[in-house]
Amino acid sequence: MYEIPNAAKISKPFQTQTSTSDDGYPKYRRRSPDQGGQSATVRNYDIDNRWIVPYNPLLLKMFDAHINVELCSSIKSIQYVTKYINKGSDQATFSIQSPNEVETYQSGRYICSSEAVWRILSFEVHDRAPTIVHLAVHLENGQRVYFTENNIQEVVNNPRDTMLTAFFKLCAQDDFAKTLTYDRVPSYYTWNQSSKTFQRRKQGTAVDGFPE
Known part of the structure; x- marks a missing residue:
């Protein structure tokens, strides 16, 4: 055949x-x-x-x-x-023209019966567990540095911490952090993007021997 x-x-x-x-x-x-x-x-x-x-x-x-x-x-x-398999439903963009109205654009999407029932029953559309945190890894003085012509001197003289360098500073100040490996830090600390520091989680399970 x-x-x-x-x-x-x-x-x-x-x-x-x-x-x-x-x-x-x-x-x-x-x-x-x-x-x-x-x-x-x-x-x-x-x-x-x-x-x-x-x-x-x-x-x-x-x-x-x-x-x-x-x-x-x-x-x-x-x-x-x-x-x-997971590319989603077909979509189309079309326009409605009328001699007496301003041209109007609309976007339409075909929803199959299985997806329609899934949304009618209010099932979760997206979920990810457990939470994944991307930890930066680089060699000493090998982190990425972003600068412009205006702030190059400031960036060179005061480089911002990465997750890895902030982890080293955390271990120097926090006795509990010294007992953790780098990959376990997100379980007990959250990363503050603005201050580039790790902060203890306000909600979680208490650890014996380490108050707060």
């Missing part, structure tokens, strides 16, 4: 063995008729293995549909999970 691709697809070269290319995508075995590969004439077109996409005969017969079967051996396969 063959699945004949449409005319927009480009034929692949013959290949004796399946291999993985440099970009992570597999190159499937495609034997020529001289090497034992199959060929046929379909609607006056000569078809060989160069024109056959990867397929599963059982799935084709069961679902009566075009189903390609691909080998996932690269991290690039994640793009198909985030790009196609």
Whole structure:
């Protein structure tokens, strides 16, 4: 059983063995008729293995549909999970014109039945647990510095702390912080972006031996 691709697809070269290319995508075995590969004439077109996409005969017969079967051996396969499955509903922007009114623009979005029920029942649309905090990591004096022509001297003379340098200063002042590793600090302290300092959480579980 063959699945004949449409005319927009480009034929692949013959290949004796399946291999993985440099970009992570597999190159499937495609034997020529001289090497034992199959060929046929379909609607006056000569078809060989160069024109056959990867397929599963059982799935084709069961679902009566075009189903390609691909080998996932690269991290690039994640793009198909985030790009196609979770890309969201189709959207369209259109305009309404009238000779007696100012041109009005509206944005419309199609909502499928499952998404409509999800919103009608007021289920959570987005959630992330546990909270993720990005901790800066850099070598000594290797942190990023942002400056302009007007404040370059101030930035050089008084560089702002990063999370890592603020953690070192916190350990020098707080006895409890000395017992923590860098990755555990967000569990007991919050990061103040304006002052570039770690502050003890006002809500949380008390720690024995360390008041406040």
